[in-house]
Amino acid sequence: MADPLDEPHLLRVNNLQVSFATPKGVVTPVRDVSFHVGRHETLGIIGESGCGKSVTAQALMGLLTPRTSRVDGEIILSGERLDVLSSGTRRRRSGRDIAMIFQDPLSSLNPVFTIGFQIEESLRLHTSLKRQQRREKVISLLEQVGIPEPARCASAYPHELSGGMRQRVMIAIAVSNSPSLLIADEPTTALDATIQAQILDLLDDIKRQSAMGIVIITHDLSVVARLCQRVVVLYAGQVVEETDVVTLFQHPRHPYTRALLAARPSAGREPKSRLDEIRGSVPALDALPQGCAFAGRCSRATTRCLEDSPPLRMLGGATHQVRCWYAENTGSPS
């Protein structure tokens, strides 16, 4: 095992590849994905539905069952390879070193147990705290995630809480063992706008207090703008662009990223005008094109794009990577 101090990154993912065996054959929703997350850093992973975001998260957590799926590549957390651990060791790590919060807080809690019991459960799994200490920790965790009347909430059942409250509880469970990395899979998608903002602020606060790294998986660019330092854009299971958040919004280089940014509704837009859209949809996983995966929807695609798949290459500084033959061409798309 490498000394953690030699490893500059908290999490490093190298050439992650996930395949599923389906009745129609093997599909590969995540292809050769590499990225890293620093300590104290929030990384955004964005992309539309079906581009492999959630599968990436599940692979990081070790949630994919080996019977139906195959995960290749390296997952290195604090200098230690997680992908080579036995499933039992991996399981004892998850929840302690890596924690995850999910998209739908309404179904993420067991309906038959109280909130307090379920937060205690993660303490029971990873600590040797006594019952009374666990109770106290539960109250302080609930306070930490901004729940009023924590004692009453602890004895309530999940259905007595609103979606926002339940997501706070999920965050309390996730941070209960002070993990070094938190994976948030669309943490605000199921919540309404004001609650979204509160939850995002909460995540930011927690990151500041505990200095953990966060991976936020989302399709919402406003979430990225609000929280992330760096962004990975996924398309059809591949990284198409990776850069810091300012560059992403100001100088996007991949046509897909540009199209995503152009599709945002903005305040200065003409009323009732049609939003820009990306025509077509993500290619099916069992029918990926030979060339660039985005070529079929790209307004600037050339024959080269259709025939040859572009590699991910560095652009400008050492922090901007793009998977496009024409990334230097910065003319406006369309």
Added chain:
Amino acid sequence: MLHNNTRLFFWGGVLVAIVLLSFCSSLFSPYDAYSIDPLSRLKPPDAAHWFGTDNFGRDLFVRVAVAVRVSLSVGAAVALIAGFTGLTVGLLCAWFRPLDLILMRVCDGLFAFPSLLLAIAIVGVLGPNIANVVLALSLVYVPSIARVIRGAAMVVKEKNFIEALRAQGASSGRIIWLHLLPNVISPLIVQVTWVFSVAILTEAALSFLGSGVPAPTPSLGNLLLEGKAVIFTAWWMTFFPGIAIVLLILALNIIGDDLRDGAEPGLKALPVRVMRQLKKGAQRG
């Protein structure tokens, strides 16, 4: 908590009355279920022998009481054994796919036989005594419980909180027994009450056919069998055991039905509501 309270209480009362009468029969009658009295054979019901006597002069009230005791014990034992086994098989099948393929084919095989025939076959091989009857009936009813539990557990298994628990690092065993199990308690309760009453009925049928509880131990089925020979001269010998079966099964079925109605609004509803009710009670008390 449950709507239709009066019906539930009435039939609950009937069941309690039957149970009390059968278990405390010695308080009401001085006779013994096994002592023969040839002088008073086949007497119709009167003040001394409430249900009359049988062809050996044994008091029928006491024999029916003992038979109800035997039937209830067989039913309860079958419900418990089949309930536990079915729950375990169902949960494991829902969780482990490869196991599911094997165990569910075994269940299909058991299902393929009519339950009574299967029970007769098993008792025939093992020999007729109460323990073997319990074993045979348990084996017959495990598949139906296992299937219902498996179905309910598979629904729960796909819920997000199971994946969230895995992400927290909970082991399969812990998820199955601590988190999955309470979510399938409602269908389990319904199934177990159903098996309880059906097992009593099937035991009666087995005994009537002569491959159940062996004489001289009275059971509701073999009392009917003894009465069949003299049904035109001594109606009481079939009437009272028959009434006992009808009331017992009706009471158990209606109670089971009402429990199911109470459980129906949602898989999770019953345990939550029971807990809530208990908590309220505790606060009031």
